[in-house]
Amino acid sequence: MIQSMTGYGKAVVTYGEKKINVEIKSLNSKALDLSTRIAPLYREKEMEMRQLVAKTLERGKVDFSIWIEKEAGADATPVNCAIVENYYRQIKDLAAKTGIPEPQDWFATLLRMPDVLTKTEQETLSEDEWQAVRVAIDDALCRLTEFRQQEGVALQRKFTEKIDNISALLAEIETYEKQRVEKIRSRIVEGLKSIPEVDYDKNRLEQELIYYIEKLDISEEKQRLANHLKYFRETMEDGHGQGKKLGFIAQEMGREINTTGSKSNNAEMQNLVVKMKDELEQIKEQVLNVL
Structure with a gap:
């Protein structure tokens, strides 16, 4: 099952008189782009926090915030x-x-005298408090991953709908393809008949018609497009981390659809190609959000 790069997770743990808040938001990005806002007490652990986030989220534009709330009066500066x-x-x-x-x-x-309200003690991060912070980070990452999975389900459903639509349009093209060949042949023959003074070799004409029709043949394009559609479905089932591959497959699908349109030489087929392009464009827009 694919995952989206869009996600949100928040967790709060209590340690003594403190409430430790961790909030993580992510959007799509080609690589991991991590921005952090960390309470001063925890800045010494920033590299470990970054490693935890990078290991779990892999890709995306990620905003990571951790801050402390204290009970009323707990952080009041004492009078000396x-x-x-x-x-x-x-x-x-x-x-x-x-x-x-x-x-x-x-x-x-x-x-108002100097140092009367000066806080002289320096707070240090204990191992127990760091473990509490780790719990909050893990919980927030877990919630964000669940969010990404839910978004991934919606994306996969959308992709499947669009792939089905393209498959149906591809099948519909076959109806007009047979008619197209006959129309091309008839148009050329009728054109020659309209010029009675022109004498032509019917065997040579047949050879030229075969050559011309072969140039307009889209059998290979249809087969390759069908294979790409199948591969796209299979790749979605491979799990998360397939976003870039799905993007490449969508590009190849676009090549075959464009070639089919350029070879179609038929108004009905070209209309179907335009619809296929529209469906594919919606896939390309959403595939950027896939992890």
Whole structure:
């Protein structure tokens, strides 16, 4: 079953007072194009995160984000009480020595002093927290893969419908193909009969007609197109990772359809070829999304 490159996955795990959020979004791309937004605490693990994403997603334009939410008050910067007391004593001593009045609003004055609200501790990433992050990443990747699989089912259903339509149109061409040969022969013969003064060799005319009709023969194109249609179906069943191959097959299908149109020399057949091109164009547009 094929997979789409379009997907979305999000996971949240709780570690202590933290909620660790991982969000991954992907769109189609020829190769893996990974953009990351990582909380500062986890940046030391960026290469490992990239490897995890690359191993699972393989291709696509991927946006990877990880951020932390903390419970209310958990991340509040603590007041350094020792520094506040020190400032308080210094200001009181200074006021007593100089006669300058003490502040009326002590809190407003003290909380504006340097380093009173400075967070001095440095948070470090523990192994337990990293394992919690790994769980969140794996869960988000799993959800995104499920999304891709669901999109892949829809794509495969669409491709099958379009391949069936092209097959039906190809079969319909055969009806007009036999009529076309007779029309070409009749048109040439009638044209010669309309010029009575022209004498021609009927055997030579027959040889030229055979040569001309062989040049317009589309039997090989029809057979190759039928083979490409069959190969496209088989490739879809090979599983994910077939996007580029399906794109190549679609290109080959286009070659045979174009050649059939150039050789058709028949209005009805050309109309069918236009419909086949329309169906194929829709396949080409969607095949870009296949992993």
